[in-house]
Amino acid sequence: MLPRFWRKIKYRYDIVGTVCETCGSKYYPPRNFCPICRRKSKMKEVNFGDKGEVVSYTVVHDTPEEYRMMKPYIVALIKLDGGPTITSQVVCDESEIHIGMRVKKAFRKYFEDGEDGIIYYGTKFVPES
Amino acid sequence: MSSVGIVSYGTYIPKFRIKAEEIAKVWGEDADSIKSGLGVLQKSVPDLDEDTATISVEASREAIKRAKIDPKKIGAIFVGSESHPYAVKPTATIVGDAIGCGNFFHAADYEFACKAGTAGIQTCIAMVKSGMIEYGLAIGADTSQSAPGDPLEYSASAGGTAFIIGKSPIAEVEATLSFTSDTPDFWRREGQPYPSHGGRFTGTPAYFRHVYTAGEKIMRENGYKPEDFDYAVFHQPNGKFPVRVARMLGFRSEQIEQGLVVRKVGNTYSGSSVLGFSAILDVAKPGDKILLVSFGSGAGSDAFIFDITDRIEEFEREPKVWDKINRGVEVDYSVYLKLRRKIKMK
Ligand SMILES: [Zn+2]
Numbered sequence: 518m519l520p521r522f523w524r525k526i527k528y529r530y531d532i533v534g535t536v537c538e539t540c541g542s543k544y545y546p547p548r549n550f551c552p553i554c555r556r557k558s559k560m561k562e563v564n565f566g567d568k569g570e571v572v573s574y575t576v577v578h579d580t581p582e583e584y585r586m587m588k589p590y591i592v593a594l595i596k597l598d599g600g601p602t603i604t605s606q607v608v609c610d611e612s613e614i615h616i617g618m619r620v621k622k623a624f625r626k627y628f629e630d631g632e633d634g635i636i637y638y639g640t641k642f643v644p645e646s
Numbered sequence: 647m648s649s650v651g652i653v654s655y656g657t658y659i660p661k662f663r664i665k666a667e668e669i670a671k672v673w674g675e676d677a678d679s680i681k682s683g684l685g686v687l688q689k690s691v692p693d694l695d696e697d698t699a700t701i702s703v704e705a706s707r708e709a710i711k712r713a714k715i716d717p718k719k720i721g722a723i724f725v726g727s728e729s730h731p732y733a734v735k736p737t738a739t740i741v742g743d744a745i746g747c748g749n750f751f752h753a754a755d756y757e758f759a760c761k762a763g764t765a766g767i768q769t770c771i772a773m774v775k776s777g778m779i780e781y782g783l784a785i786g787a788d789t790s791q792s793a794p795g796d797p798l799e800y801s802a803s804a805g806g807t808a809f810i811i812g813k814s815p816i817a818e819v820e821a822t823l824s825f826t827s828d829t830p831d832f833w834r835r836e837g838q839p840y841p842s843h844g845g846r847f848t849g850t851p852a853y854f855r856h857v858y859t860a861g862e863k864i865m866r867e868n869g870y871k872p873e874d875f876d877y878a879v880f881h882q883p884n885g886k887f888p889v890r891v892a893r894m895l896g897f898r899s900e901q902i903e904q905g906l907v908v909r910k911v912g913n914t915y916s917g918s919s920v921l922g923f924s925a926i927l928d929v930a931k932p933g934d935k936i937l938l939v940s941f942g943s944g945a946g947s948d949a950f951i952f953d954i955t956d957r958i959e960e961f962e963r964e965p966k967v968w969d970k971i972n973r974g975v976e977v978d979y980s981v982y983l984k985l986r987r988k989i990k991m992k
Contacts (some may be wrong), residue, residue, distance in 0.1 A: 527743065587695070623704065624744055639770060
């Protein structure tokens, strides 16, 4: 858990993905290799920006133990203004969320590994205004 | 040498608010006498997934965006707080990775009750002046806890401010000094969830002695009188102390009104005086002179004289601190207990 998360800190803390300079495809989470261009892929790291739009969402009532306090929480597909569509939690009231809602990134806690464990942080989204 | 000071600033205030009436109702107290006695009408409350690290990152990101600088030019990060998420493991490293400033930067967490944020500003000023770094990031942020039923519950709130210190500033540091003594007015022992305080002892020998002495000395040493300042801002543990110390020093209420954020947001601890200062920067004009005096229990005060430069005119200052304060969402006491994790779970 810990090493796997640590390696991905850069991509979790900010929306850093990759773009293939050969065909322009954008990837988040980042890929080292473009499945379209294969051997001709030329990958470059990019930050996909702060904002996007909700294209679909679900309200999760049946939560894993570590998210019990957050119940219910919202997971959405967000089309980033900078390109790719990503899956992320949106922190807002159940009555607020809707398709087409403008959202911006927010640095938040994901979960805590108990009272004496590591605190995992990363990117979530909140309403833009 | 070109002038050094604040190149940019950013703030973050969690969206939830709880009103004094709501807390008073639970503990059978008279809300009106609390509000007039303490001078705090409501306070900010962090969400379950917010802490000093997340607040620090959000405030820093706003400061970097407004500065329009490459974060890799930031050579030092200091996070001042009395509520660092870990007892051992720095908050500054989390901030560094989240803002993408690379790995070649100096980092440390500061602790000095409510003045750890201004201590970081002083360190950054010295590092920029000496040529060690080009830019430094000094943060004051807290999500302070208070025991249920304690008078502190009406004021202990959450929020933070981040300053980028460097050359060609929007607010030049004309002078700074500190006044420090061993005064046990407020403390929290390792492993204890809530702080303890010396009751009435927190006033005269602690807050008033340190803030007054630092404020009086910095004005006298630099040849200024209260009327030479456009604004003054002092640490705000409640709505009363900063008003009284301002009067003791000879300031008029018009000079402190803009920075008096505590009434609507509570005491944001390490973020307190600097949040008020940020509200002043939001409206300051070139040529304005500002006095800032922080206070940290234990005890000490850092005093600063800032001069606003022409650069503030093209500097992005939206959204303003007062807009963020007024935009809150109210919660009741039971939701507050859950958000602050005061309910013991199995
Ligand atoms: Zn490709």
